Amino acid sequence: MKLEDFELGGTNLKSSDFKQGTVLTTEWEPDLKYAWDNGVAIGRYLAELKEGRIIARACHSCKRIMLPPRMFCELCFRPTDEWFYVQDTGTVNTFSIARVNWDASRRGPDEPALLPAVIEIDGASKGMGILHMLGEVEPEEIRIGMKVRAVWKKPGERTGAITDILYFKPIAPARHTPPAKASAGAKKKVKTKARSKAGAARGKR
Amino acid sequence: MGMRKVAIVGAGITKFVRRAQETGKELSWQASKMALDSCELTLDDVDMVTLGTAPDAFDGVHMKGEYLADGAGAIGKPYMRHYVGGGTGVFSPIHGWFHVASGMADICLVVAEEKMSSCHPHPQGAFLTIFDHTTEQPLKPTLIWIFALEMNRYMSTYGISKADIARVSVKNKRNALDHPSAQIAENITVQDVLDSETLCWPVNRLDISPASDGAAAIVLASERVARRLTDKPVWIDGVGFSLDTAYWGTRDLCYPRYVETAARMAYDMAGIKEPSKEIHIAEPYDPFDYKELHHLEGLMLCPRGEAARLTAEGYTARDGNLPVCPSGGALGVGNPIAATGLMKIIEIFLQLRGEAGKRQVPGTPRCGLAQAWGDLMQVGTVVVMRI
Numbered sequence A: 001m002k003l004e005d006f007e008l009g010g011t012n013l014k015s016s017d018f019k020q021g022t023v024l025t026t027e028w029e030p031d032l033k034y035a036w037d038n039g040v041a042i043g044r045y046l047a048e049l050k051e052g053r054i055i056a057r058a059c060h061s062c063k064r065i066m067l068p069p070r071m072f073c074e075l076c077f078r079p080t081d082e083w084f085y086v087q088d089t090g091t092v093n094t095f096s097i098a099r100v101n102w103d104a105s106r107r108g109p110d111e112p113a114l115l116p117a118v119i120e121i122d123g124a125s126k127g128m129g130i131l132h133m134l135g136e137v138e139p140e141e142i143r144i145g146m147k148v149r150a151v152w153k154k155p156g157e158r159t160g161a162i163t164d165i166l167y168f169k170p171i172a173p174a175r176h177t178p179p180a181k182a183s184a185g186a187k188k189k190v191k192t193k194a195r196s197k198a199g200a201a202r203g204k205r
Numbered sequence B: 001m002g003m004r005k006v007a008i009v010g011a012g013i014t015k016f017v018r019r020a021q022e023t024g025k026e027l028s029w030q031a032s033k034m035a036l037d038s039c040e041l042t043l044d045d046v047d048m049v050t051l052g053t054a055p056d057a058f059d060g061v062h063m064k065g066e067y068l069a070d071g072a073g074a075i076g077k078p079y080m081r082h083y084v085g086g087g088t089g090v091f092s093p094i095h096g097w098f099h100v101a102s103g104m105a106d107i108c109l110v111v112a113e114e115k116m117s118s119c120h121p122h123p124q125g126a127f128l129t130i131f132d133h134t135t136e137q138p139l140k141p142t143l144i145w146i147f148a149l150e151m152n153r154y155m156s157t158y159g160i161s162k163a164d165i166a167r168v169s170v171k172n173k174r175n176a177l178d179h180p181s182a183q184i185a186e187n188i189t190v191q192d193v194l195d196s197e198t199l200c201w202p203v204n205r206l207d208i209s210p211a212s213d214g215a216a217a218i219v220l221a222s223e224r225v226a227r228r229l230t231d232k233p234v235w236i237d238g239v240g241f242s243l244d245t246a247y248w249g250t251r252d253l254c255y256p257r258y259v260e261t262a263a264r265m266a267y268d269m270a271g272i273k274e275p276s277k278e279i280h281i282a283e284p285y286d287p288f289d290y291k292e293l294h295h296l297e298g299l300m301l302c303p304r305g306e307a308a309r310l311t312a313e314g315y316t317a318r319d320g321n322l323p324v325c326p327s328g329g330a331l332g333v334g335n336p337i338a339a340t341g342l343m344k345i346i347e348i349f350l351q352l353r354g355e356a357g358k359r360q361v362p363g364t365p366r367c368g369l370a371q372a373w374g375d376l377m378q379v380g381t382v383v384v385m386r387i
């Protein structure tokens, strides 16, 4: 058989077919709402985010510190053993400079690019990356391997969501950063020192 | 293993188009009827039917398998739908293979359909719900992000440039000029790809396959029946499929290990020891140009990090040592998700039979492979075929 010997189905329509009413369509705009239960592991993860901390779960069998936390280890197929605070710093595993929104619409000319990244969080097992955003950085200065730190919402504004972390920003100020930004970075450093208590509580419930 | 040999004996496909006038049912019917006609069978000859189609959210039709059953010729027959995201189309023949290899069916019709155009403003929006609802969706991700993240990691790990990767898009869109189903076949240059709109750096518009409507179908037969129906049965000699974790941020983004796992399963079954020597022609899944390279490495058809260099040297051209996506692939023929995978199976079927027309690769390929990939970048599906 050859495809060329058949008359193939599939009739391509153009946008003008709809505009001019050459073809008729039926529309439906669903109004569905879901409320997802967060579960045991992610419930605690979110509660800790509200407190400005990142928590993981440890599996004593494979020795992984898992982020996001989970109540069972999918590799060992046994319960995980322990809560484990990790740092709010990490390393950029990879990143993108996105001009596209979730629905494929484009960012406007005045809208900054979105900077999604996979960030390997310090204290979690190597390679345990999470999806989050980068900020306070010029897109062209982002590098794989860059050290970053979480920038949190103010305590009163946190809701117990992944977005309680606004974004991650470079720890060492980039060389060409204007002075105003550099001082904001310095201020943040003091703040994070206070938060390192959470780090001291590592491994404790 | 006590399993019977299974052959592909017929194939059907529609044109791949951005927005088809036909419904999903009608597209499925067109592909299914053509597949039966191609091997001179009627629906009465068909023992069982399997159907592959990707998310219900594209069509806005819940229980799409049931909705499409009429068009797939499934009424009153043992029928099952399968769905593994973008990997669906190459899982379709695997699903049918089980039915025939087990002895449960002598003839199985395998159908794959996708109608993405019903979802507005763009089917990309439907992909939001594949991300974790609590830890990822609030960040408003799109699938293009994770491809961009993976492509960047791949480029950075091996020092590959965007131009190196763009060659895949140029090759496949050009190959598609010879495919009668093609939606976006074009003669373009690497510079055209680099100059096209930057969507999510490093991904430009011409690095990506389009959203499409379309359907494809094949007929599988047991050895005894296949030999009666055709003097050129194409045997399914190896099947493999594997799933990795949905914690995709945890995976090694520069190497698709799940594709390797699936490939090893299929190679073991087909008795393939040195895939790069024994596979003569390949149709890996290429929804993005870098994915073809990624998959060639996962399939162990190219050494890690070298698929781009081999592409530049013409190794994967239609007249190269290993023709890759001679059909034109998802990048050129179009990407109605499930139907794309089956289109790739059909291309290998035709190439091995020497019936690919202007797309026919030189020499006489005896062994070919199709592969697809999907879900949250976590599934690999592989089929090895021989004539």
Ligand SMILES: [Zn+2]
Residues within 6 Å of the ligand: A059, A060, A061, A062, A063, A064, A073, A074, A075, A076, A077
């Ligand atoms: Zn474990």
